[in-house]
Amino acid sequence: MNRMERLKVLAEPLRLRVVALLNAQELCAAELQGILGMAQSTFAGHMAQLKRVGLVGVRRVGGQVVYSAATLDDAALAALITSEPLDEADRFALDRVVASRTGDAAETLDADFLPGRNWEGLAHLLLRLLPPLRIADLGVGSGELTRLLASSHPEARIIAIDLEPEVLRDLGSNVEPRCGDLAEPPLTPGEVDLALYSQSLHCVADPLLALKNLHAKLAPGARVAVLDLAPHTHAWVQGKLGHKHLGFSDLGGLLEQAGFHHVSCDVVHRDRRSPAFTTLLAVGTR
Ligand SMILES: C[S@@+](CC[C@H](N)C(=O)[O-])C[C@H]1O[C@@H](n2cnc3c(N)ncnc32)[C@H](O)[C@@H]1O
Incomplete structure (x- = not known):
């Protein structure tokens, strides 16, 4: 895939965010969509562009679609992409997603959790x-x-x-x-x-x-x-x-x-x- 094609896809800030998130962590579609906070149709459109130019990898685990950062054959572009930092809000959202995956939900509850109180x-x-x-x-x-x-x-x-x-x-x-x-x-x-x-x-x-x-x-x-x-x-x-x-x-x-x-x-x-x-x-x- 030619570099210009990939750079055109990355010119959209949201797609750059996706790549930065996936560089930090493999994510299933629902997790990624939740972090980006966008409708399914818009999300699917952006992911299709990134897949088309080989910037993200996709695999199925059980019923879930899981996205990851692709291993690029273009070393200069790979270096550029991996140097893209996650912004603070995305880092926070990502940490929450990862924390919510681990262990039994009851064990991760705050001490003052009260069912139904919100x-x-x-x-x-x-x-x-x-x-x-x-x-x-x-x-x-x-x-x-x-x-x-x-x-x-x-x-x-x-x-x-x-x-x-x-x-x-x-x-x-x-x-x-x-x-x-x-x-x-x-x-x-x-x-x-x-x-x-x-x-x-x-x-x-x-x-x-x-x-x-x-x-x-x-x-x-x-x-x-x-x-x-x-x-x-x-x-x-x-x-x-x-x-x-x-x-x-x-x-x-x-x-x-x-x-x-x-x-x-x-x-x-x-x-x-x-x-x-x-x-x-x-x-x-x-
Ligand atoms: C963070 S939101 C408010 C959140 C909302 N009050 C709530 O509690 O969920 C800020 C809103 O203020 C509006 N806003 C910002 N500056 C404004 C201005 N000078 N005049 C009128 N609306 C403004 C924005 O368009 C936005 O909708």
Whole structure:
């Protein structure tokens, strides 16, 4: 196979990731697809390209398709490929996949594991207890929180705000999607009782200005809640996830500077595994 053909296939960053992952570890199709987080049809297309030019090997073990890095006859290309480092997020995901393969599942459980207890269940429980509210969900992302709020709390009216129109689709019958910038949230004054930023304030260039602009749109007594990260050193989140700030050293102070009162700010979660992030929850009242 000619080198140019192979280089063309590797020009797609995702395929380069696949090769770097397989250089580190042989993986079955489901494991690899899980790490890449993509739909079957897209995954199959990329793998077909890599197989076509002989960059990955495939074998069947029982009912499973297992992929591995191919042994190349082109020494210069092989050296180039093996020097491609795994990025930190892929290394983390790969370590989890490998750890979950070994041994009896019961023996690998954390000491505080409780069957059936999970954050989704706890969130549904707490949301059911809320009174009817008008909520602004600022920064929708995958829509996990928006859908959780909408389904757990059918009497709530949720205004979901994001820059990206495609994340605003199919969020629930009690969700009103609004395309707009968190820097100047598209809300009319007094329209909501509660404004939420869940892992979105760090995406905004000037968080203080965004909070001040939100403050101006809230009626006295309305509340703001911000879930975000404590300061961290994972600079890869800037390129990979579009973060503009590596956490906040004084999230509560930021809310106070924006004009909010009765501010609290607490650590609500610390990841025990790498990449270890610490989650803060800050709450304030207009
Ligand atoms: C990490 S996601 C939010 C996750 C979500 N809140 C959750 O808890 O699952 C960040 C979202 O903020 C949006 N975003 C980033 N900067 C923005 C801005 N300036 N204005 C509006 N949306 C923005 C992105 O499009 C993305 O959908």
